[in-house]
Amino acid sequence: MPNLETCAPLVVARDFNFFYGAKPALHQLALDIPRGKVTAFIGPSGCGKSTFLRCLNRMNDLIDGTKMTGSLRLDGKEINDPEIDVIDLRRQVGMVFQKPNPFPKSIFENVVYGLRIAGHRNRTFLTDACEQSLKRAALWDEVKDRLHDSAFGLSGGQHQRLCIARAIAVAPEIVLMDEPCSALDPRSTNKIEDLINELAGQYTIVIVTHNMQQAARVSDLTAFFYEGKLVEVGETETLFTAPRCKETEDYLTGRFG
Numbered sequence: 001m002p003n004l005e006t007c008a009p010l011v012v013a014r015d016f017n018f019f020y021g022a023k024p025a026l027h028q029l030a031l032d033i034p035r036g037k038v039t040a041f042i043g044p045s046g047c048g049k050s051t052f053l054r055c056l057n058r059m060n061d062l063i064d065g066t067k068m069t070g071s072l073r074l075d076g077k078e079i080n081d082p083e084i085d086v087i088d089l090r091r092q093v094g095m096v097f098q099k100p101n102p103f104p105k106s107i108f109e110n111v112v113y114g115l116r117i118a119g120h121r122n123r124t125f126l127t128d129a130c131e132q133s134l135k136r137a138a139l140w141d142e143v144k145d146r147l148h149d150s151a152f153g154l155s156g157g158q159h160q161r162l163c164i165a166r167a168i169a170v171a172p173e174i175v176l177m178d179e180p181c182s183a184l185d186p187r188s189t190n191k192i193e194d195l196i197n198e199l200a201g202q203y204t205i206v207i208v209t210h211n212m213q214q215a216a217r218v219s220d221l222t223a224f225f226y227e228g229k230l231v232e233v234g235e236t237e238t239l240f241t242a243p244r245c246k247e248t249e250d251y252l253t254g255r256f257g
């Protein structure tokens, strides 16, 4: 295990606060997300995990009355700088949701969707990008003979891998996965976990999960959120075996949550 402290972080939050109207949802967050690693966010429902993910690609902009204060940087740039190109930011910050959301299009068109939006038209380029992304998402062998069939013909687990292929096709800096396995059966969940392990190193990944074993299996670093605060963050093995805070220990041992 490399020393995570020495990796230059991709995301840096400092004194970061987030509000829905007057209601604070994230409080004085200080967090570094290392490059090329898998970081797991754990914590009970409603503690702000999804809110924080949505801050990273400014999806909360779509909700009226939200406010952010403090610093949140991606690759050194303030995410909330009014000068930032939000379309470009969303290309850099890929997102995979709890419920797979393939578009009503062919498998091929789902994967190259973001590339088309970015203006790519060259057929060979799109075909190559589609193949590469599906291979990286461990879906190529299952779909290579039916790329132009509707994506709706795939299973739930395949849908989620398709959504991962679509997210990585545009070469994002970071891929955010918000409970990506909670709608999947155990076998599909295993495949997604294997895939996360494969992608680690090439991509920076943040995964929100309610499954402690999953966090332990796939992540290098774990961050425990509670009531809008980041209680503790550390190397996954250390956090699980020797948490520093009593709240973390109580959560890990199932005393609440």
Ligand SMILES: Nc1ncnc2c1ncn2[C@@H]1O[C@H](COP(=O)(O)OP(=O)(O)O)[C@@H](O)[C@H]1O
Residues within 6 Å of the ligand: 020, 025, 043, 044, 045, 046, 047, 048, 049, 050, 051, 052, 063
């Ligand atoms: N669109 C919204 N408007 C107002 N409050 C919200 C909204 N989304 C989430 N919240 C509130 O923010 C807090 C954090 O929610 P969320 O980030 O979804 O938590 P988690 O993902 O950890 O379950 C909760 O109290 C939730 O009710």
Ligand SMILES: [Mg+2]
Residues within 6 Å of the ligand: 049, 050, 051, 178
């Ligand atoms: Mg959530």
